Amino acid sequence: xxxxxxxGRSGGRPTLEEVAARAGVGxxxxxxxxNGSPRVSDATRAAVEAAVAELGYVPNxxxxxxxANRTDAIALVVxxxxxxxxxxxxxxxxxxxxxxxxxDTEMQLLLIFAGNDRERRRLAQYLAAHRVDGxxxxxxxxxxxxxxxxxxxEIPAVISGPRSEHEALPSVDSDNYGGGRSAVEHLxxxxxxxxxxxxxxxxxxxxxxxxxxxxxxxRDAGRAVDETLILPGDFTEEGGRRAMTELLAxxxxxxxxxxxxxxxxxxxxxxxxxxxxxxxxxxxxVGYDDSAIARHMDPPLTSVRQPIEEMGRxxxxxxxxxxxxxxxxxxxxxxxxxxxxxxxxxxxxxx
Numbered sequence: 001x002x003x004x005x006x007x008g009r010s011g012g013r014p015t016l017e018e019v020a021a022r023a024g025v026g027x028x029x030x031x032x033x034x035n036g037s038p039r040v041s042d043a044t045r046a047a048v049e050a051a052v053a054e055l056g057y058v059p060n061x062x063x064x065x066x067x068a069n070r071t072d073a074i075a076l077v078v079x080x081x082x083x084x085x086x087x088x089x090x091x092x093x094x095x096x097x098x099x100x101x102x103x104d105t106e107m108q109l110l111l112i113f114a115g116n117d118r119e120r121r122r123l124a125q126y127l128a129a130h131r132v133d134g135x136x137x138x139x140x141x142x143x144x145x146x147x148x149x150x151x152x153x154e155i156p157a158v159i160s161g162p163r164s165e166h167e168a169l170p171s172v173d174s175d176n177y178g179g180g181r182s183a184v185e186h187l188x189x190x191x192x193x194x195x196x197x198x199x200x201x202x203x204x205x206x207x208x209x210x211x212x213x214x215x216x217x218x219r220d221a222g223r224a225v226d227e228t229l230i231l232p233g234d235f236t237e238e239g240g241r242r243a244m245t246e247l248l249a250x251x252x253x254x255x256x257x258x259x260x261x262x263x264x265x266x267x268x269x270x271x272x273x274x275x276x277x278x279x280x281x282x283x284x285x286v287g288y289d290d291s292a293i294a295r296h297m298d299p300p301l302t303s304v305r306q307p308i309e310e311m312g313r314x315x316x317x318x319x320x321x322x323x324x325x326x327x328x329x330x331x332x333x334x335x336x337x338x339x340x341x342x343x344x345x346x347x348x349x350x351x
Contacts, residue, residue, distance in 0.1 A: 014055040022051035073108040074319060075132045077123065079146060080139050081115035088235065088263055089291035090308055094138055094160065097312020105320070107133075114146065127153055134319045136160070137169075142203045156322035158315045161206045162338070170322060170337040172315045174306035176206040179343035180213025183258045183286045183304050186345055188221050192256035192284055196229040198243040198268060200260050207235075210260045210288065229254065233264045240267025248275055255283055256351075262287040262294045262303055269297065269350075284351040290344075299349035306343050314339055 020027045025044060032040050033048040040048075051057070076098055078085055085091045095111070102109055110132065114123045127135070127149065134156040137146060142163050150157040151168070161173040180197075187195050197214045200207030215225050228250050233239035240259055244267065247254060257272075259265035265287030269279060277283045279299060287294055290305035318339070 014057040019051045019055055019057050022055060023047040071131055071133050072106050073110055073132045074134045075110045075112050076136045077112045077114055078138050079114045079144055082113050090289055093308035094312040097309035098316045101313040101316035124149060127155060134323045136315050136319055156319060158319040160315060164205055170318050172311050172339045173206060174341050175343045176209035177213040179304040180210035181217045182345040184214050184217035187256040187284055190284055190351060194251055194254040195256040196247045196254050197258040198231055198233045198240055198260060198264050200233060200235045202232055207260060214258060235261045235263060237263050237267040240264030241271050244268035244271035257283060258286045260288045262289045262291045262301060265301055266293055280351050286351050290346050302348045302351040303346055304343050305346050307341050311341060
């Protein structure tokens with residue numbers, strides 16, 4: 001990178017040695033200042049920073065990274081098709097949080113899709129070459145081999161939601177159980193008798209926990225759990241439409257639906273309207289995520305808010321710690337490596 005400040009003695013980019021000479025210190029002292037070492041006095045730091053500014057010196061971050069066996073890059077890996085990534089607000093909110101947390105660092109962010117076998121093979125080759133310092137994994141299914149590959153390659157990684165209760169990788173998640181429970185408790189308090197749920201893909205641990213919350217809320221209210229009112233979806237609008245169509249065929253008189261994503265709730269709403277069912281007069285509807293979809297729906301959608309952007313920030317912060325801390329995982333605080341952020345039910349006109 002060329003400097004826009006003063007030229008060095010050779011007429012090219014100023015060197016570390018020239019900064020040291022201008023500041024009247026040794027080369028090692030300049031290096032410590034540039035790398036943020038606390039082992040430098042305030043006066044020396046000020047002298048070096050003044051010399052850097054006068055000469056227009058730009059640290060060679062590529063050389064520093066190479067010397068430290070670092071790439072100064074992390075990857076956000078999404079094992080889903082690109083179409084889903086751009087269709088669902090969840091992913092854009094997550095990406096916003098990751099970007100915000102990286103904004104004050106020198107780390108570059110790579111966005112990588114691995115939604116099919118060809119993309120996964122290409123990703124495996126890329127990761128095996130250690131071209132990134134760490135990986136953020138988003139939307140991982142129970143049988144996904146990527147987390148195990150990262151462990152084998154000893155690449156630091158953080159996952160957005162564990163694959164199971166026995167997850168070995170550091171993870172950041174929201175309280176899916178509490179969120180599902182609060183949605184159903186709200187519908188019970190409203191007086192609903194036949195409460196259905198459209199789940200996400202049940203090979204996703206977070207989706208399983210939302211269903212667990214649904215079931216426990218019914219049981220604790222003295223209600224029997226009717227398994228015919230639990231229908232799997234896939235977190236897509238079309239999945240919500242299909243599930244809602246089947247639920248109406250099974251139980252035409254159902255009076256409440258908990259759709260476990262706002263996108264699926266939008267699909268369910270369309271089917272309910274086509275069937276002449278009024279929301280919320282005939283059927284109360286609750287979603288999950290509290291995305292822009294929920295606020296702009298007609299009527300506005302009651303939804304469980306999960307702090308997606310904050311999750312992205314927390315994942316990134318945890319990954320940077322993992323990259324800096326090369327101790328064995330067994331020697332670190334397990335509680336710090338598994339964060340669960342709270343959810344909140346946001347009540348609107350749909351229920």
